[in-house]
Amino acid sequence: MKQDLIYTHTYKQTLHMTTGLKSHLEILSKDRQTLSDLLYNVSQNNPFLEYTPSQDIQQYLEAGISNKPSLKDELYLQLHTSTKKYNEPIAHYIIESLDSHGFFDQDIQTVLSDLKCTKTQFEETLSFIQTFEPIGVAAKNSIDSLMIQLKEKGYTIAYTILKNHSKELEEKDFYTISESVFDELAHMQECNPFPCSEYDTESTTNLALPEFTIEIDEDQLKIIPKEMGNLSLDCEEVKLSKEAKKYLNEAKFYIDSINRRNKTILLLANILITHQKNYFLFQDDLKECTLKEIAQESGYSISTVSRTLSDKYYEFNDHMYPVKDLFISKTHKGSSKDSIQKAIQLLIEVENPEKPLQDEEIVEELENMELYASRRTISKYRKELNIPNSKQRKKARLY
Numbered sequence: 001m002k003q004d005l006i007y008t009h010t011y012k013q014t015l016h017m018t019t020g021l022k023s024h025l026e027i028l029s030k031d032r033q034t035l036s037d038l039l040y041n042v043s044q045n046n047p048f049l050e051y052t053p054s055q056d057i058q059q060y061l062e063a064g065i066s067n068k069p070s071l072k073d074e075l076y077l078q079l080h081t082s083t084k085k086y087n088e089p090i091a092h093y094i095i096e097s098l099d100s101h102g103f104f105d106q107d108i109q110t111v112l113s114d115l116k117c118t119k120t121q122f123e124e125t126l127s128f129i130q131t132f133e134p135i136g137v138a139a140k141n142s143i144d145s146l147m148i149q150l151k152e153k154g155y156t157i158a159y160t161i162l163k164n165h166s167k168e169l170e171e172k173d174f175y176t177i178s179e180s181v182f183d184e185l186a187h188m189q190e191c192n193p194f195p196c197s198e199y200d201t202e203s204t205t206n207l208a209l210p211e212f213t214i215e216i217d218e219d220q221l222k223i224i225p226k227e228m229g230n231l232s233l234d235c236e237e238v239k240l241s242k243e244a245k246k247y248l249n250e251a252k253f254y255i256d257s258i259n260r261r262n263k264t265i266l267l268l269a270n271i272l273i274t275h276q277k278n279y280f281l282f283q284d285d286l287k288e289c290t291l292k293e294i295a296q297e298s299g300y301s302i303s304t305v306s307r308t309l310s311d312k313y314y315e316f317n318d319h320m321y322p323v324k325d326l327f328i329s330k331t332h333k334g335s336s337k338d339s340i341q342k343a344i345q346l347l348i349e350v351e352n353p354e355k356p357l358q359d360e361e362i363v364e365e366l367e368n369m370e371l372y373a374s375r376r377t378i379s380k381y382r383k384e385l386n387i388p389n390s391k392q393r394k395k396a397r398l399y
Contacts, residue, residue: 027257028264029307032057032209035258036228042254047234047244049251054229057209071102071137078132078386083393090115090125094138103145104138133386210315211265211323214273214280221277225266226315231255264300264308269323271297272309276326280316286328286338294327340366340373341381348387356390 030038036057043051075095079086093115097106104126112119129138135152136145143162150159213224233251240248271294278284295302312323328336347365351357357365359378366373373381382389 023253024257024260025304025307027254028261028304029310031311031313032211032226032228035261036209039228039231039254039258042250046247046251048248049254050230050232050234052230054227056226057229071098072096075129075132075137079129081386083388084128086128087117087121087125090117090122091129094126094129098138101142102134102137102139103141105140208313208320210313210320212269213315216281219281221273221280223266223269223273225262228258228262231258261308264304265312268294268298268300268305268308269314272323272326279326285336285342286326288328288336290327290329337381340371340377341385343369343371344378344381344387345385348393354394356393358390 027035036053039049039051040053043049072095079091079095093111094104098104108119108122111122115122126138130136130148132138136149139145139148147159147162150162210226212226215222215224231254233255235248235251272289273280275289275293276286279286291302291305295305298305300308309323313320314323315321328338343366344362347357347362359375359382362378362382363373363375366378379389387393
């Protein structure tokens with residue numbers, strides 16, 4: 001049988017990441033404060049670009065609002081909302097003595113002398129603080145922090161290896177330990193030796209600036225964008241040298257990129273806020289809303305939506321919030337995370353103190369409310385809300 005070769009044409013749409021496109025995307029991902037600093041520095045060296053930060057940015061700069069949440073504020077919040085009985089002077093001493101990494105490395109004898117307490121009293125309070133988020137806070141050092149995290153996650157073997165072979169691990173002498181422990185090393189890599197790095201432990205000039213303000217006007221939502229300031233091109237129609245043209249093209253690039261960035265943020269914010277309009281207008285629960293849905297509706301890729309809205313903030317009722325908090329995932333049966341978390345809080349507030357609800361019982365109570373989540377999901381959300389398990393709640397209420 002004779003065989004013929006037949007050529008057919010197929011067409012595939014691909015996106016080539018050019019240098020220019022990559023640079024535009026980098027501008028898109030930057031928050032207002034970082035971008036303002038960048039524009040200021042560029043304008044100092046570029047004779048064609050003039051930049052004056054907006055009054056809004058100047059006010060926030062003067063206010064000194066931190067871009068990172070304060071570690072101390074976060075720990076005090078967890079301390080004061082805890083239902084467990086604790087020694088307040090010791091707890092405050094520990095929190096105030098944490099170093100820039102969130103570690104507590106004070107000499108134990110000095111601590112006992114300062115606090116005039118027993119070693120047992122101190123260690124009980126320290127262990128209590130170490131249960132706070134981020135897990136690993138108040139550890140002695142990075143190794144101790146990893147051990148606390150491994151113990152919390154239930155990685156017993158990895159915990160034992162780290163406890164007995166920390167020196168070999170530090171020197172990456174894995175074969176001295178054993179070739180059979182590499183799976184457990186992977187568990188260690190899941191943990192963060194500096195868990196408090198996401199928090200502000202020292203004074204900082206990094207700021208969180210809102211990208212837009214949400215206002216309510218006659219039962220309608222208005223999105224008011226925050227401007228970067230005055231960014232303009234200062235160039236006369238004269239013949240330019242090769243070097244001067246480079247500066248001119250750079251100036252045009254930044255003006256074009258800022259305009260693109262602002263339009264993209266406003267478009268995506270419009271779609272997202274429309275999804276969550278009842279939350280702003282009537283204080284309803286946040287609706288289930290994912291990056292994929294916003295991407296489909298906007299025509300952008302999921303990565304572009306994520307890049308654009310990550311680390312961005314909005315202002316509402318004189319308070320600032322992360323845009324990412326408006327994205328709400330759902331369980332496999334379709335209930336939103338926000339609804340489930342609020343229901344969990346309500347159920348635990350009204351539970352019988354002598355017989356607190358176990359996670360399995362919370363699952364059943366939620367089903368009666370037509371909300372659905374697995375026991376594992378309940379446990380995860382409960383920890384996110386800093387709510388102890390049933391045994392710990394019962395023990396705390398007995399004091």
